[in-house]
Amino acid sequence: MYWFDALVRALAWLAAVLFTVAGLMLSYEVVARYFFVRPTIWAAELSQLCLIWGCLMGMPWLLSARRHIAVDAVIRLLPVAAQNRIEAAAMLMVAVFSAIVAWKGWDIFWDSFERGRTTGSMLDLPSWVVELAVPLGFALLFVQALIETVRSARGRAADREIALE
DSSP states (O other), X not given: OHHHHHHHHHHHHHHHHHHHHHHXXXXXXXXXXXXXXXXOSSHHHHHHHHHHHXXXXXXXXXXXXXXXXXXXXXXXXXXXXXXXXXXXXXXXXXXXXXXXXXXXXXXXXXXXXXXXXXXXXXXXXBHHHHHTHHHHXXXXXXXXXXXXXXXXXXXXXXXXXXXXX
């Protein structure tokens, strides 16, 4: 699955860029609002869009790099084989949850797309632009969780010491 790993890495970099752009837009908004008394109509909404897409596109990389929060104080006391089985079961639960969110998120996105809903803000962007991030992000997380399930079941999970940095 080298191509998927490359895609996930590229999306993680895209997420980093989106976070940077959001920070720049919000900084610009602060300067425009408080120093020049000329607030923008676009900075807050577009920065929210960048943050939502960035968070959801970064989820698969976070899972593969084991950067999500994990409470494993008791599990680390078990033998490595048991740890791998428990981790595989946990990854399978992440996959199930992600599949459900992607499925339901697609319904919400499609309904907004068909009805032509908008954000109702000054920019009045189509709602589906934001909502599409949910099914896409969770579909990617689903695939990554399945990959991690197989890796854990085979005993080749990410190095736990590296993940605990």
